[in-house]
Amino acid sequence: MTGFRGMRFVMDLVKRFTPKRESLTVNESISDEQQPDEVSTSKTLTVIKRHKWSLALGVGAVALAGVITFTGHQYVEAGMVSVYHVMLNNEEVGIVSDSKLIDEYKKNRLKEVQNNFPNVHVVLKTDGITYTSERAYNLKADDQAAIAKLNELIVPQPVGVALKVDGKTIAIVKDQATADDILNKVKEPFVSKTKNESKVAVLSASMSDDISTAPSEVEKSEFVQQVDTTEVPIDPKELANPEEVVKSLQTGDVAPAKYTVVEGDCVSCIAKKLGITKQFIYDNNPGIQDDKLKIGNQLDVTVLKPTLSVKTTEKVVKNQEIQYDTEYVLDDSMRVGELKPISPGKNGLKKVTIQVTKVDGLMTDEQVVNEEIIDQPVTAKVKKGTKVIKGEGTGKFAWPVISPSISSTFGYRWGKLHKGIDITGNRTIMAADNGKVIETGYKSDYGNYIIINHLNGYETLYGHLSQITTKTGTIVEKGDKIGIMGSTGDSTGVHLHFEIHNQGSLENPLKYLNR
Template identity: 85%
Template sequence: MTGFRGMRFVMDLIKRFTPKRESLTGNESISDKQPEEVSTSTTLTVFKQHKWSLALGVGAVVLAGAITFSGHQYVEAGMDNVYHVMLDNQEIGIVSDNKIIDAYKLNKPLEVQKSFPNVHVVLKTDGITYTSERAYNKKTDNSSVISSLDELLVPQPVGVALKVDGKTIAIVKDQETVDTILGQVRDPFTPKSKDNAKVAALSTSIGDDISTAPSELEKVEFVQKVDTLEVPINPTELAKPEDVVKSLLTGDVQPAKYTVVEGDCVSCIAKKLGLSKQFIYDNNPGLQDDKLKIGNQLDVTMLKPTLSVKTTEKVVRNQEIQYDTEYVKDDSMRLGVVEPISPGKNGLKKVTIEVTKVDGLMTAEQVVNEEIVDQPVTAKVKKGTKVIKGEGTGKFAWPVISPSISSTFGYRWGKLHKGIDITGNKSIMAADNGKVVETGYKSDYGNYIIINHLNGYETLYGHLSQIIAKSGTIVEKGDKIGIMGSTGDSTGVHLHFEIHSSGNLENPLKYLNR
């Protein structure tokens, strides 16, 4: 504005001191004068007349420039950057520095949270924005803007809803509390650090129980789907973490007892109540080998956890490999006479078993790898040439094509699992030459076959859906003797396979290799 007024002043000066052009007087005419006269006379006259005017004009221009520059400097001195502050696109005031608003957005939520130590509070400052403007002597009021923000922004207490399979179980303070609760639910069923280190191989003792063996944790997860959601709350709605943990673990189920009556057995009670034998043994630690007394009370409290923990663990155990025997026929020796040539030596293999548990109870096991540590040494024996029909070789073949082991040898639920469970092709074959000495049905084995291999070994095949071999007949290794089924005390279609040596139980994995 000042520069514009200065320029107008200069223009007025120039107009005022610039003379008008004079016309020739009388009857004079430029043509009446000599050219030299006209030129010289006119030049002198114009110069004299405008000398003073020109000087005044130049001075006026210089003065105008000085006035314009001074005016510009004066206006610039009064210019500032100011910031229009808005909340949800509505202007609430002007501040002198944007750092005031940046600091407010950063620090105010922390300040509010300190005022509510027992509950998580959200102060939504995302709606605060500002735009800058360069203006002359614009009025700002920092304190008024901050006061307006304090008044308009209302702290909102929030909690985190813990959901299991879409159902809200409880609302707790924050996500950290949820993580602590879930950790407390997982921890009881997760192998401790000492067990989770390098897996110590189990011995080959019959007493080994794979369900409680040292293991390496491969994966831990929840069976149900777990979600969390931040929700507005009334602080009185928050649940106590210890109550949430208890509810998740027990499902708020009340204790239950069962009184043993005449004729009861563990498997009978399990079927009657719809429970597993493992559950009954785990809930009643003093119970061994199916020994029950009439009148005894069993704890059959079936907790129904709201949230179940599934673990996948790896168990490694050492297993002997039975050596083979090579027979050298000698027609100088009578039938049935044997004479050692060189002794045999058992080998050793490392068997890796993947065990699946739900809430600490074993639900599945699978042999996933076998690694030979020491190869067995074959024994050599001199034997008479006359071979008895049906006599076994001492070397066993898998009784199932494409075998897969679903349960290994050892103690289960307080009772010895006498063999291995095998799935695969449904046709059951004789594992070695022998004589079928017994067939029939038992409550635990279902339909079964026993083959005497006439060399100190016997094999048993259980849970068959059909028995093909006849008692008293001679079978050769690989002959079809039955069809796989799920008869007797069985939880699914499979073959229960046992090996006995001189009347003693043996682990079939000692004789069978992949």
């Protein structure tokens, strides 16, 4: 604008001092003898002489205008400044002199606030801070006022994480990392393994290890209950102590409970009376031997009810002997039951993989998921008399259930021997070999049961039947129906408990039965 006014001033001066054009006088007329170039030169010199002072003044005015224009421009430029308008959610809150002030504010303000609240996680919403630049004349910035206004408008909000189990808030903790640490500590006792236990150990067939405590590989771990975490605004006084939260989740804050043994009590009787398992009584009272209780003894029957239970799926691998078969060469000169060895047999070996499910470290289920033959058994040859004695077994057992599935294997459980295997499948129970029914009835542990003597040193037992369809003294053939699967006695769920005894000693049925 200043340059434009200066130019107008110069133009006015030029107009004022430049003479108007005049006609040539008679004396100035061109003679017939003058040439055109001479006439033009003469004319120009005449005009310059006549108006030399006017032209000098015009040129001086133009120079003066240039000086004024340059000086005005320099003055305005000296007053121009670059500033930054600070915006919060599109509303201006102040003007600062340097954009770095805002960048540093956004970067460091949260750290500053967090230092003021060291034990609490703080949220500071600085995402809405923006700025725009402007170059203007003599516009003032106020850095301190802008920062003070931001501090006034952006209020630090302490937040925590609500830890919820099945939708119920159990505790509020500092942050997500604290919540994750608490959940990991609840899981840790059930999933942590030492270096030596990190791989599945193969148990020998001769070992009687308790499968519930055998070395295993944890394939999966999860909480039984639904666990959620949510960030919530808090008063810092609401934060819970992480160690106390872990303890509460593991125990449910249950008070200790005692039971005094009275006359007629037994482990299974007390378990049934209190609605707990025999396993639980044995685990809490390791002093109990062979189910013997003394009147007046106090048993620890504190049932912890964890707020949060851990379910693990584990793999146990064990070696199991395979009973060799016997090939009989019939001899009618010998009576049935009389045997003469021809060549010895040899047991084989198989690797059995069992999937074990535990809740809070206690086994709730087991399934045989794979069998791999390591050594094939060698068949024995025996000369056998053919003088028939009705009911004598073959020595080779068939599955007593169609479409069998093993839900519990042979071996020790929680310090107690599981004497057979548990089988599910078709509910019709069949004799595993020829024999004679020598006992039927009911016992508290077996429920409805049947014992068959196979008249060759072997006996089989069938337990937990819902119905017995044979009777004592009956001669049965392999595959004959003898009962219906049930859940009588000390049983959880419908299944068949199946035992094999040889010369009065317990045998693992998996030694005789292959999948």
